[in-house]
Amino acid sequence: MTLADVPAPQPIDTVRWPDLAPARANLRTRVETAAARTLFRGAVSRLPVRVHLPDGTTYGAGGPGSPEMTVHDPEAFFGRVGADKLIGFGESYMAGHWDSPDLGAFLTVLASRISTLVPKPLQALRSAVVARHPADERNEVGNTRSNIARHYDLSNDMFATFLDDTMTYSSALYAAPDAAARTTRGRTAVATAPAPGSPVAADLVEAQQRKIDRLLDQAGVGVGSRVLEIGTGWGELCIRAAARGATVRSVTLSSEQKALAEARVDEAGLSAAVTIDLCDYREVTGEYDAVLSVEMIEAVGLDFLPSYFDKIDEVLAPGGRAAIQAIVMPHDRMLATRNTYTWVHKYIFPGGFLPSVELLEQTVTDRTRLRVTDRLSMGLHYAETLRLWDEAFLASREEVHGLGFDSVFDRMWHFYLEYSRAGFAASYIDVQQLTFARPDETVHETTAGASA
Known part of the structure; x- marks a missing residue:
């Protein structure tokens, strides 16, 4: 690399x-x-x-x-x-x-x-x-659309040069090389990652589907489920949820992602079960049995975490569950760096903010009746996912240049992918799947579809 x-x-x-x-x-x-x-x-x-x-x-x-x-x-x-x-x-x-x-x-x-x-x-x-964060990158409703567009609307074709066929832009979950898929450390299950370069790690499509299916299982998505997805990506979660018999509404602020996600849903023959809206999560209404959000919370911003969880609590039906995948960092480092404007903010994710697990749990406790019922840590899985993405990106440089990107972009994107990989490999940052429910309610049961 x-x-x-x-x-x-x-x-x-x-x-x-x-x-x-x-x-x-x-x-x-x-x-x-x-x-x-x-x-x-x-x-x-x-x-x-x-x-x-x-x-x-x-x-x-x-x-x-x-x-x-x-x-x-x-x-x-x-x-x-x-x-x-x-x-x-x-x-x-x-x-x-x-x-x-x-x-x-x-x-x-x-x-x-x-x-x-x-x-x-x-x-x-x-x-x-x-440096301090620019005021026009604060994730208010009027700014968030432009923040998202600066990254996710770069080019669907560019992202396709390094993502797998599922077009999933978040950490995969690899099968463990032995029968023990995870070990337990206190309240958090820690996913055991395979060795880099092993056949188990190389099957990125299967690993991405495993990640999505685990989230759907945690949220209880099955036949008849009413599902809200906050942050569409390129539609793979919509497709897998609808294939289980769920009705899905997904919201995004990326017009490029919306167009390709809708095309992929249509190609899968699931358009009748999936609606994708260009909509801020704060504007969502309705009631849903399950709420899912994969690595979107990093775009919410520190000041708006309460409104994010307020909205999930507001639209989640009695007995429903929410499952999110979030990039997190240790609480002390989050406190030390929360106001720092970084290279990643300037060139990759304007308005981005990585919370700590402690902050997430405190926010839901203070603002909602939701509580964390399950956590899975999978940081080393992200390090391996990023390694595979970077290899694919570097192998596709000529195609990337054909899309109008130059050699400075090559170096910027390579630095971003390897900088991120380093953070997960060093445990400076982590990615976790967190499940939320209201302890005082009977969990809504559904007939789950088969997981891949």
Whole structure:
């Protein structure tokens, strides 16, 4: 998984990528460059990696075989990191200032030490130096449509270059390599992931269907179920729920996804059972036996989590269940970073926010009668899913370029997929399936359809 055979994007199209233009040298940039050089060298010197500079200098505590990074243009790299911190780190990769033969492995080391990379005295200055979220990306009803469009409306054909045939853009759930599909840690079941590259891991279609079927089972979806899906994706959950005999309403804010999802539902012969609306979840009305939402909560935003769960509680019929799949992070890291504007916000998911499980449970307890009745942690499954996506994306670069994307986009998307993989591999972030019900109600029983 490398872009070593792809030349650095020179010259960069600064009309398309205005923030990758070289910065003008002045006293401030010289001071920022020197500070970044010192901090970076100090951080890397404690890590099991090797960082190579053009003059032959090597940083890092790693030995042969350790993850490596090669800095091609130190002045540009340290200047951008000094000026824009972690955003600059990602932008300098996009600009070709540095490379790694195994980007995911290198970033995994950084992710596993993320809380100690910056000296503690400087961490206290975070609020004064990091960028803040732009006001126009706050997930109010008027902004959310544009936030979603900037990512999900890029191009259905581009997403199809790396997703499997189900067009499912969320973590898969692989079969365990042995009979024990999961182990228990306290209240949370932890899914055991197969070894990367194993035949079990390679069957991405089956793993995506297994993920969806587990959510449908948790929500009790079967013949006659009235189902609401918040966040349509490209329609696979709609199709599998309707195939069980359910009636499905799905809402999305992506016009591109809506069009392809409807076409896929029609091709499956299930249009009579599925309605897909271009609609904000806050505007949904009606009553449903099951509510499902797969990795949509990350687009809700911290301030709007109460309204998200209020809506689920409002439309969930007596005895109904909700099942969501959510990317989460440890509570202490969430508190420390909740106001930080990152590279991912700027280039991938504007308005995004990763909650903690504690925050989700506290929100539903404070705002609703819902309670978490089941949790499955599957972070390593996401790391493997992202690895397969990245391999497929890199193998499809010519097709991606034919769609109008350039080599900077190649590097941006590769960085995004490997940056995300590193977060899950290092357990800096996790993905969980959570089931919600009202403990004081009798669970609504349905005749479940057969799971694949």
